Amino acid sequence: MTPRTKEQNEEIRLRRLAQIRRAAADVFLKKGPLLEIRDVAAQAGLGYGTVYHYYSNKGDLLHDLLWDALERASGWLEQPRASASGEASVDGHLGSVAADFKSGSRETTTGSVLGPVAVASVRLLQIWAEDHALYLLHKLAIEGFSSLPEARSTTLSAAFHQEVIVPFATLLETGLAVDHAATSNGNAEAALYRLQRAEMLLAALVGCASLSLRRGKLHEEARDIVLFLKL
Numbered sequence: 001m002t003p004r005t006k007e008q009n010e011e012i013r014l015r016r017l018a019q020i021r022r023a024a025a026d027v028f029l030k031k032g033p034l035l036e037i038r039d040v041a042a043q044a045g046l047g048y049g050t051v052y053h054y055y056s057n058k059g060d061l062l063h064d065l066l067w068d069a070l071e072r073a074s075g076w077l078e079q080p081r082a083s084a085s086g087e088a089s090v091d092g093h094l095g096s097v098a099a100d101f102k103s104g105s106r107e108t109t110t111g112s113v114l115g116p117v118a119v120a121s122v123r124l125l126q127i128w129a130e131d132h133a134l135y136l137l138h139k140l141a142i143e144g145f146s147s148l149p150e151a152r153s154t155t156l157s158a159a160f161h162q163e164v165i166v167p168f169a170t171l172l173e174t175g176l177a178v179d180h181a182a183t184s185n186g187n188a189e190a191a192l193y194r195l196q197r198a199e200m201l202l203a204a205l206v207g208c209a210s211l212s213l214r215r216g217k218l219h220e221e222a223r224d225i226v227l228f229l230k231l
Helices: 008-035 037-044 047-054 058-073 091-102 117-129 133-141 150-174 180-184 186-213 218-229
Strands: 107-109 113-116
Touching: 008 037, 008 047, 008 058, 008 133, 037 047, 037 058, 058 133, 058 150, 113 117, 117 133, 117 150, 117 186, 117 218, 133 150, 133 186, 150 186, 186 218
Parallel strands: none
Antiparallel strands: 107 113
């Protein structure tokens, strides 16, 4: 048998890491901080030793999972880009959000016209349905990443604020995907209000998505949630 090349070994490593992180996200949604490495191994269909080879403790696993998810989340209003694990954004949905806003797209469903913020929220919910790590990222961000040590949570919170909250606040203000710096213009108090509003809206979406996600119905119920929140 021909030995694998260095490139092939690296591809296998990245694919295995992605497999482990996906399984960890699913397990964390069910068990929270009670997650154990053996649970992740079972969910991923891998041996305990295999998962332990990559992650010897659940703290490092959760930390890497969240940063990897942030790589995808930060491209929400931009063109999709590859994650740290080498995977592209889920079905290109992140890029299509930006395209919809730039073209002034509006959707009609159940007799209601959805504006840019509502369209974005529907897409975000549907992305969460397909990529549980992204939902977990937003859920834990709203909770201040309290399950992580302070040194890690502080850095991750700052990155989430800059890459997710700021551009979303801009969208809420203008209804268009514009330059992120726009949220820093004008009155400081008004800018703070916009950021707080963005955080509250994401918190509402996280809360409303929870039950649908557990029932496996989030993708088809995304528009109903947005209409319920009157976005």
